[in-house]
Amino acid sequence: MLYLAVYDGKFDDIKTYLDAITEQTSSDFHRLHDNFCLYLFSFLIDLPEPYRTTAKNLKPKDYVQPNMKMKILASKQFWGDALTEKDKFDCTSIESLFIDLLLKKVASFQFAIIHKIFHYIDKEKFDRALLIINQEKQAHPLDDNLERLRIVLEDILFMERNNISSTIFASNTDSIELLLQCRNYNRARELLISNKIPVNKENVVGKKLLALIEYAIALKKSLIYRELFLQPDIENPFKKMQQSFEDGNINLACFYLIKHLKQKGLEEYYYLMENYIKICNERGYFCAYLGVLDELTPGYIVPVRHYIESLEIALRYQNFFEARLFLNIIEGAYSHNHSDIGSEELASILEDFRRKLASGEAQNCDQSFTIQPIN
Known part of the structure; x- marks a missing residue:
């Protein structure tokens, strides 16, 4: 039935078989095969959670057998080359025939997407081209x-x-x-x-x-x-903010940031950009904050789940300065009702992280001021 659904192009029907495909199996071969199917599905349909996250986090080692050139090519999204490699082998097993069909469907589907992107680029409709690419990025690595x-x-x-x-x-x-x-x-x-x-x-x-x-x-x-x-006489706070950031003057950069946000009617997001600029400065990522700034529009929903993951990583590596900045962003999103997480759930999450961060900062302070014995 799954084969027929894919053959007929009824890709949404794939969703009804996901539980069976992703069941734990004792066979390494079937585990690799099932993971490869899930990887290919992510190029055909918008997978529901948790399958989308699982598929997006799959690494080649999770579905590629040693010396399996066809799957190596597919992992690099060289679909035509993968099909050519597949055709070198005369294999009629059910699994092999299904993979062959999936590869052909993915190759055709991706070919159409690429040409739609090219069409919009040729017409200089760059926002539409970028929208398609970002939709692809949400489903699987580009x-x-x-x-x-x-x-x-x-x-x-x-x-x-x-x-x-x-x-x-x-x-x-x-x-x-x-x-x-x-x-x-x-x-x-x-x-x-x-x-x-x-x-x-x-x-x-x-x-x-x-x-x-x-x-x-x-x-x-x-x-x-x-x-x-x-326009030599027109004050441009955005450019001054950039220059201040490049000069390492973060306080001045934040001063011009608030002026830029006011010009755009986005001053309520100052908490987000102020802390994110400081994170970029800490990491030496001189371009990253521009991408976040460009996404801001009235009513923008802050991807708090993403910042929670970053906060957890910062705590794990005891980077308490960066953790505090991520916590500031999450707290700001909560207080301004900008979060992609419900208020009650986020309030509980915030309480837990405040406690963890306070404990970590206290321990770090104690270690910093420990008096070493003189030998």
């Missing part, structure tokens, strides 16, 4: 090519919405991901043109990425020109 497109699309939309050129950060690297994250588009363009960065899928994605990079370069130039020559 492949390298889509992740590169996502980085540039986010920056283009950021510049267009704020009418200001994004900051270029120092980047002594030939990693295209890092170059794009640092907005060093000229160097990334050089690498793509010189073919030093390999691009799969017959270079189609590479050409699309190159076109986006050239668009971003032209946009940055036009915005810089306007900033320098057309």
Whole structure:
């Protein structure tokens, strides 16, 4: 029945079989097979929880047998190559036939998604292209090519919405991901043109990425020109905030942050951005806060569950300064009713974390002031 549902393209029917597929099994072969099916399903349907989280957290070791080249290629989302490798083997087992069908459906489905993204990029409807990519990212990890497109699309939309050129950060690297994250588009363009960065899928994605990079370069130039020559006397708190952050003056950055948020009618989210900027400064992530700032709109719901996970990690590694900042964000979301978690549940969670953090900070303080005996 599951085979027929996939064969007929009735992908929503897959959900009725998820419990049976994910049951614990004593056989390593069946465990790897079932995990691989779940991984492939995540490219076809919006999996319900907890299957979505399980599928998203699967690593290749969870579904790839040693020397199984087909699954290795599939784990990298090289669907055409995976199918070619699969066709080399004449295997008629039920499991093999089902995997063959799934791979073909996933390849066809992803091909259609990629071309829809390309269509929107060609029409310069970047928000729609980014929306599709982010929907994919929620379901499963993006492949390298889509992740590169996502980085540039986010920056283009950021510049267009704020009418200001994004900051270029120092980047002594030939990693295209890092170059794009640092907005060093000229160097990334050089690498793509010189073919030093390999691009799969017959270079189609590479050409699309190159076109986006050239668009971003032209946009940055036009915005810089306007900033320098057309609007010299207009105070721009956003740019001053960026410059203050880069100079390491966090207090001044926060001063301009509140002015920028007031201009946008978003001052109620100051608690979020103030603490997040301090976290970025602590970690040395000079671009990350810009992504959060760009997401802010009136009525924005803060992803508190994400910050709870970060708080737990900070406590686990006894990074109490960072833990306090994450707790500030969660408390702010609670008091402003911005949370994606219900008030009663979050109140209980907050009480528990306040106690844990206070205990950890007290122990850390005691250790700092312990008098060592003199030998």
